[in-house]
Amino acid sequence: MRRAVISDVPFIMALEKGAIDHPWQEQDIIALVEDANKICLVETDANGEITGYIGCDWVLDEASIGNIVVSPEHRRQGIGAGLISRLLSMLKDRGITVIFLEVRFDNEAAIALYTGLGFEVYNRRRDYYGEGIDALLMKKLI
Numbered sequence: 687m688r689r690a691v692i693s694d695v696p697f698i699m700a701l702e703k704g705a706i707d708h709p710w711q712e713q714d715i716i717a718l719v720e721d722a723n724k725i726c727l728v729e730t731d732a733n734g735e736i737t738g739y740i741g742c743d744w745v746l747d748e749a750s751i752g753n754i755v756v757s758p759e760h761r762r763q764g765i766g767a768g769l770i771s772r773l774l775s776m777l778k779d780r781g782i783t784v785i786f787l788e789v790r791f792d793n794e795a796a797i798a799l800y801t802g803l804g805f806e807v808y809n810r811r812r813d814y815y816g817e818g819i820d821a822l823l824m825k826k827l828i
């Protein structure tokens with residue numbers, strides 16, 4: 687696992703497009719890699735190919751996970767949990783005390799992942815992702 691670099695952006699974009707209804711734009715991913723208040727981590731396989739990524743940003747002592755994707759053929763191998771755990775320790779080292787995220791109410795895999803790592807639902811935002819598609823707002827103290 688390592689910090690993403692600019693040459694990773696096309697591969698991160700490919701992961702996004704394969705997994706997310708409204709994928710981030712290239713400039714958003716570039717900002718994740720380059721900006722001082724953002725962290726983008728990637729996991730790679732034995733050939734150096736990117737199998738997953740996570741992006742987050744922070745303001746003062748509050749961070750939020752913008753996205754996390756693991757390639758379909760590498761899921762349920764602990765990559766998602768590993769990315770979040772590493773991110774949390776990096777954030778803690780920077781003095782961050784709380785981390786937030788939003789997740790579709792019906793995204794069972796992601797909700798199970800977050801809950802297992804100690805995130806708790808603190809609110810529900812109606813129709814956040816479209817009519818009838820609510821977001822659960824989750825947070826964890828770190």
Ligand SMILES: CC(C)(COP(=O)(O)OP(=O)(O)OC[C@H]1O[C@@H](n2cnc3c(N)ncnc32)[C@H](O)[C@@H]1OP(=O)(O)O)[C@@H](O)C(=O)NCCC(=O)NCCS
Nearest residue numbers: 705754755756761762763764765766767789795796798799
């Ligand atoms: C959510 C996602 C990142 C999980 O990544 P992952 O690498 O497969 O997760 P892990 O292998 O680290 O799973 C850790 C734990 O989370 C839970 N979990 C993960 N996927 C699950 C699933 N499909 N069903 C139920 N529980 C699941 C399990 O408790 C799992 O532990 P276990 O395998 O020992 O039972 C992955 O499914 C993904 O990329 N989904 C599409 C993108 C997405 O929805 N991102 C979240 C946007 S908010």
